[in-house]
Amino acid sequence: MYTLDTNAILYYLKDDPNTVSSLRNIFAQDVPLYVSAITELELFAFSNLSATEEALIEDLLGTVAVISVDSHIARLAAFIRRQYQLKVPDSVIAATALFTGSTLLTRNTHDFRRILNLNLLKV
Numbered sequence: 725m726y727t728l729d730t731n732a733i734l735y736y737l738k739d740d741p742n743t744v745s746s747l748r749n750i751f752a753q754d755v756p757l758y759v760s761a762i763t764e765l766e767l768f769a770f771s772n773l774s775a776t777e778e779a780l781i782e783d784l785l786g787t788v789a790v791i792s793v794d795s796h797i798a799r800l801a802a803f804i805r806r807q808y809q810l811k812v813p814d815s816v817i818a819a820t821a822l823f824t825g826s827t828l829l830t831r832n833t834h835d836f837r838r839i840l841n842l843n844l845l846k847v
Contacts, residue, residue, distance in 0.1 A: 726750055727758040727821035728788065729830035730766040730813070732847050737780050743831070746847040750829065757788040760797075760820040762813045764790055791820050808838050818842055 728747075735743035751757075767781045791797070793816055801819035804810060810818065814832075818839055821828040827843040828836060836844055 725756045725758070725824060725826035726845070727760070727791075727817065727824060727826045727828050728763065729817055729828060729832065730763045731831045732829045733759070733763065733767060733781075733784060735831055735847070737777065737784070743847050746845075747829070751787075756824075756826070758791050758820060758824050758826055759785065759788050760817045761790055761792050762816040762820075766813060791824060797823050804839060810835055 732743060732747065736747050764785060767785075768778070770777075793801070797816065797819045800822060801812070801815040804818050805812060805815040808815075814835055818828065818836055822839075822842055827845050829845050829847050830836060831847060833844050833846045836842060
């Protein structure tokens, strides 16, 4: 099981060779894939988002489970933010991975590596 960080998706959509290779191997595994609703927000928030990019995001999101920010995740994210001084979006994404019991796939292991019990994989 994996949770995709926003930056992992962005690098994948921009055809970054390392990210594409890593994620294609994971996509081929037939394991649950999650994204936080915060990631969905971040992906669609770019001001210069083209129709083609929007369609690519829609296609990718159609293959994963989008996890809403409920009270449990919000409180876990608040704890992570307080404890590790992460930004709110990163705290919610980390909380989503912990809530789902999945490994967080990210290009940004530096900010997340201090969080206890959070499994990370750099893509």
